[in-house]
Structures are given as structure tokens and as C-alpha cells.
Amino acid sequence: MDVGTNQAKSILERILSSYGVSTRQQYSEIVGVPLGTIANWVSRDSLPGDYVIQCALDTDADLRWLTTGELKNVSSHSAPTAGEKGKKLHERMLANGGKKVLQRILHAYGFTMQKELGDLLGIPSGTMSAWVRRDYFPGDIVITCALDTGAPLRWLATGIGETYGLQNTAASTTERHFSIEKYSLHNGKLENTGEWICDKLLIDPAIKNPAFIEKGEVRLIVDFDVNLIGNGMWLIDIDGVIDVYNVSRLPGGKLNIKSGASSFECLINDIRCVGMVCFTISKVM
Numbered sequence: 001m002d003v004g005t006n007q008a009k010s011i012l013e014r015i016l017s018s019y020g021v022s023t024r025q026q027y028s029e030i031v032g033v034p035l036g037t038i039a040n041w042v043s044r045d046s047l048p049g050d051y052v053i054q055c056a057l058d059t060d061a062d063l064r065w066l067t068t069g070e071l072k073n074v075s076s077h078s079a080p081t082a083g084e085k086g087k088k089l090h091e092r093m094l095a096n097g098g099k100k101v102l103q104r105i106l107h108a109y110g111f112t113m114q115k116e117l118g119d120l121l122g123i124p125s126g127t128m129s130a131w132v133r134r135d136y137f138p139g140d141i142v143i144t145c146a147l148d149t150g151a152p153l154r155w156l157a158t159g160i161g162e163t164y165g166l167q168n169t170a171a172s173t174t175e176r177h178f179s180i181e182k183y184s185l186h187n188g189k190l191e192n193t194g195e196w197i198c199d200k201l202l203i204d205p206a207i208k209n210p211a212f213i214e215k216g217e218v219r220l221i222v223d224f225d226v227n228l229i230g231n232g233m234w235l236i237d238i239d240g241v242i243d244v245y246n247v248s249r250l251p252g253g254k255l256n257i258k259s260g261a262s263s264f265e266c267l268i269n270d271i272r273c274v275g276m277v278c279f280t281i282s283k284v285m
Helices: 008-019 023-029 036-042 049-059 063-069 084-097 096-107 114-121 123-136 139-149 153-158
Strands: 176-187 189-199 210-215 218-223 232-238 240-248 254-259 264-265 272-282
Touching: 008 023, 008 036, 008 049, 008 063, 023 036, 023 084, 049 063, 049 084, 049 139, 049 153, 063 139, 084 153, 096 114, 096 139, 096 153, 096 189, 114 123, 139 153, 176 240, 189 210, 218 240
Parallel strands: 176 210
Antiparallel strands: 176 189, 210 218, 218 272, 232 240, 232 272, 240 254, 254 264
16 A cells, blocks of 8 residues: 555655755665656555655654645754664664554554454455565555554654654553564574563663663663674674673774683674673563
């Protein structure tokens, strides 16, 4: 499902305006979409909703104005908010489709069953099942949900950010809570398992890209944006296998890496830093 009904050309013009560019070629270079694909959006009158969402999050343009033109671009004099932008943002959105985005949409509406959402928006149950099966990101439904409920667009689209401010639901979280991505670390691989909701006071504002990681009985808060490795505990990729290590930096671009009773030395370039462990949560009994 895409944004359509004879609006694609107008929406594209508002997107170009929001990015501060005047040609489709310039927009193509910003988002990494071939110029021919953009031309097809207009000729088919079907502009993918995920690119409307990306524009709103990239530029802080008003979502309703982008989709309908009814409101002025309220963000034209304000700086975009912090967070992932551009291609990285779009990849994050697509990686959070399927069951994960469907659960957030249900939560925003205050529904517990897919049938309730289907009845409200006229979506066949088979269509929603296909979203889950294909990990599909239904951009137009995310837009509709954000406009209907007031749910934060970044949280709806990516699962990251504050979850408060949701309307029409007793299940909405309080202003003190927000969500971060959750992963399981097993057999050297990180698997995205959804989101973790926590008190904002638990996460230091200096942590720019936090993630919650489960490793056995231990829980970790990791900042994926820190990759200049130093002394401390780090999430490290060694030959494609990810694990948690205690690291000491040595002269000459060397590291002493320790895990349990074993340790070894290597050059910084021999390993890949995945993120810095900010703190751990473990069971005491």
C-alpha cells in the first residue's frame, strides 16, 4: 500500500521543499533512490509511505502537511531533531517492519487483536499476516496511525524513542519511559528481538544510540555509536563472532583483550568494535 489517490506529485514537491532541493535529481542523491524510480512514483501515482516518513524524520517537516498539504511546514524555521537520518534511518525502518511495527501500531490504537485494526482501517487479515510473514513495512498505515493517535512517528517507524503521548489507549507508557532496541547475543550473533521499555532516568543522555542486549543471565546497555575503543568493557566482533570482552589499551596500537580466564593481545585493526558496554544488569540469586 502506498500514498496515492492523485497526490504523489504534490507530495513529492512538498518532500523536495522540505529537503531544501528543487530537482528530483538532487532528491535522488539524498535518499539513494534512482531517478527512474522516482519518476515511476509520479507516473503510477503511488509514492511509498516509508519515504514520506523518512522525510518527516529527516527534516522535521509536519507529517500532515507532507501527506495532505493542509498545514504549513511548521518546521521550516527549526532544526531537525537528533537521531538517525537518511539511508541509515530508512534501513532501520525497513528492519523494524513485520510483527514489530504491527505491534506498535496496535499499541498506539489501544488494540489487542489484529482484527480490531483491520475493522478500523479496512485491512484484510490476510494482508496483515503477509506483513508479518514478509517483514513488510506498511508505511501508509504507519502514517495513518501517527495522524490518528498522535503516537511519536520515530517510535512507530523504528521502535526507538519516547513512547509517551499516545492517545486512545490505557496501555500507553508514562512520560518517564521510552523504548530502545533489544537484542539477544547467542553463539556469537546479535539477533534483534524487539524493543525494551525503560525509565528515561536509567539511560544517561550521553549514550547516543543505546541498545538492550541479553547474554545468558546478564543484561547489557550498549552504545552502538561509540567505536573508538579504549579501556573498559566492549562488544567486539572477532572474525565474525561477537562477544563481550574487557579491554585494556596498550602502546603501539595494541589491545589486551580478556574474556573470563583467557586473554590475548592483538592490534586494534584485528578486531571490529560493535559498541561500548555502558553498564550491566545481572541476577544476584
